Amino acid sequence: MSDRDPKWALVTGAASGIGRCVARECATRGMHLVLVDINEKGLEETAAQIRDDQGVEVRCFVQNLAQDDAAEKCLAYCDAEQIEIDFLANIAGIFLFGPLVEIDPKRTDLMLDLHVKAVTHMSVLFGQRMKARRFGYIFNMSSMSAWMPMPGIATYNASKSYVRSVSRSLRIELLPWNVSVTAVCPGGVATPLLPITDEQKALGVRFGILMRPEKLAKKAVTATLKRKNQVIPGFLNKLFTLFILLLPDWLTTVIMKRVPQYDRFWKPALEPGSESSSDTASAPDTASAPDTAPSSDTASAPDTASAPDMASAPDTASGSDTASGSDTASASEAKPDTDTAA
Numbered sequence: 357m358s359d360r361d362p363k364w365a366l367v368t369g370a371a372s373g374i375g376r377c378v379a380r381e382c383a384t385r386g387m388h389l390v391l392v393d394i395n396e397k398g399l400e401e402t403a404a405q406i407r408d409d410q411g412v413e414v415r416c417f418v419q420n421l422a423q424d425d426a427a428e429k430c431l432a433y434c435d436a437e438q439i440e441i442d443f444l445a446n447i448a449g450i451f452l453f454g455p456l457v458e459i460d461p462k463r464t465d466l467m468l469d470l471h472v473k474a475v476t477h478m479s480v481l482f483g484q485r486m487k488a489r490r491f492g493y494i495f496n497m498s499s500m501s502a503w504m505p506m507p508g509i510a511t512y513n514a515s516k517s518y519v520r521s522v523s524r525s526l527r528i529e530l531l532p533w534n535v536s537v538t539a540v541c542p543g544g545v546a547t548p549l550l551p552i553t554d555e556q557k558a559l560g561v562r563f564g565i566l567m568r569p570e571k572l573a574k575k576a577v578t579a580t581l582k583r584k585n586q587v588i589p590g591f592l593n594k595l596f597t598l599f600i601l602l603l604p605d606w607l608t609t610v611i612m613k614r615v616p617q618y619d620r621f622w623k624p625a626l627e628p629g630s631e632s633s634s635d636t637a638s639a640p641d642t643a644s645a646p647d648t649a650p651s652s653d654t655a656s657a658p659d660t661a662s663a664p665d666m667a668s669a670p671d672t673a674s675g676s677d678t679a680s681g682s683d684t685a686s687a688s689e690a691k692p693d694t695d696t697a698a
Contacts, residue, residue, distance in 0.1 A: 362442035362493060362581075366390040366430065368421055368478070369448035371398025373547040374497070377573035378445050383410040385577070387443060392430055394420045415439070421448050422469040427477035431485075443580070444482045445495040446475045446519075455621060456510045464511050471515035479526060479537070487533040494530075494537040495580040496523045500593055502541060503600045507612055507621055516541075520586070527585055536583035540576040543593040545569055564592050 365382040369375030371393035379389055383406045393399045396418045403414040417433045419426055434441055449470050452459055479494055486492025499516035506513055520539045527537035544566040546557040560566030572589055579587035588594050612618045 360491065361385075362387055364388050364390065364434075364439050364441050365443035365445060366392065366434070366441045366482070367445040367447060368392045368474070370402050371395035372402075374545060374569045374572060375445075375447040376402045377569040378447055378495075378577060380406055380409075380570075381573040381577045382443065382445070383412045383414075385581075386412065388413040388439075390415045390417060390430075390434060390437075390439060390441065392417050392419050392421065393448070394418065421474040421478075422466055424473070426474055427481045430478065431481045440485065440489070441482050442486070442491060443493045443495070444478060444486075445497075445577075445580075446478050447497045448474065449497065451509070451512060453508050453617075455508070459511075467511055467515060471512075472518050475519055476522060479522070483526065483530060483535060483537075486535040487530060490534045492535040493580050493583070494523075494526070494535070495576060496537065496539055497576075498523065498539045498541045500541050500543045500588060500597055500600075503597055505605065505608065507608075507618065524585060536580070538576075538580040538584050539586045540572075540579065541586060541588045541597075542567060542572050542576075543588075543590060543596065545572055564590070 362382075365379075365387040367375055367379045367382065367389065370379045370389075370391035372395070375393070376398075379391055379402055383389060389403075389406065389412060391399050391402055391414065396416070399416040399418065403416050406412065406414050415437060417430065419429055419433075423429075450463075450467050452463055452467060456464070475496055479496065483492070483494060486494070496519050498520040499512075501509060501513045502517040502520040504513055520541060523537050523539035530537060544560060545568075546561055546566045547569050552560075557566060561568055567590055575589040576587060588597055613622050
């Protein structure tokens, strides 16, 4: 390791999914690690695996990244341990699926806290230190869904679009000080955050529709160290992103009406005793339970499974985008939930 290679990496959502894989990938490149997640057991498992395999120093910090002062606590921990972070990976996140007006507002707030506030505060506080030292790398887990106005994941899409946009802007601000910011935008990732069976995940990987979190982690860390502004791992994902940009809303609606999982979005359920669907159109059905997808990978979970990026999420109160091992807080961090990454 040269003097200009990152020596310490901080990875959020490291208890599982994409976050765990990113931590391992950083360790294979000789970086010592600070692992952050709400899931203490998962953190210790990740740390033990890495210590046995790589022999690098690994510190675990249990923290709910959805808390307002989470970034300050992470920085204070590093200061107390006299650790300077050169490589920051914001992976923690959760994934929710369902009509936005039916999802519990507390879960929506949790997603925004993890994907927007936590990513922003961590990037700013650690970015300030990197700027002062004129050296550093920041890796933020976005998602291919950042380009996709897709029903059922409205807040997820919007939050990942924010991550992509703020990362691109922050990169331009910090580059003169030799600090690079990379937005990682995966498609579907085969992590626990993705709400499909293991057989379906294996089939998706075989046909190139899904990516294994280990492969995503390698591509993401490589792109970050090369100071790329943005990376969309996978040739098919790059093509699909171009298709998304050309897809009109009316065609999105036509497609979704043919997907069984969206049946209840388009076909109003009749209340017992109702004579016509028009009767229910004027009276919203408040009895229905909020639809929420499990977030296994999240309060710190990397994003990283996202809608298409259901990674992770990392991603996690610190789970790994989660689209995504998106989108992570981790699925585990979403205690009221149970999360990246599309």
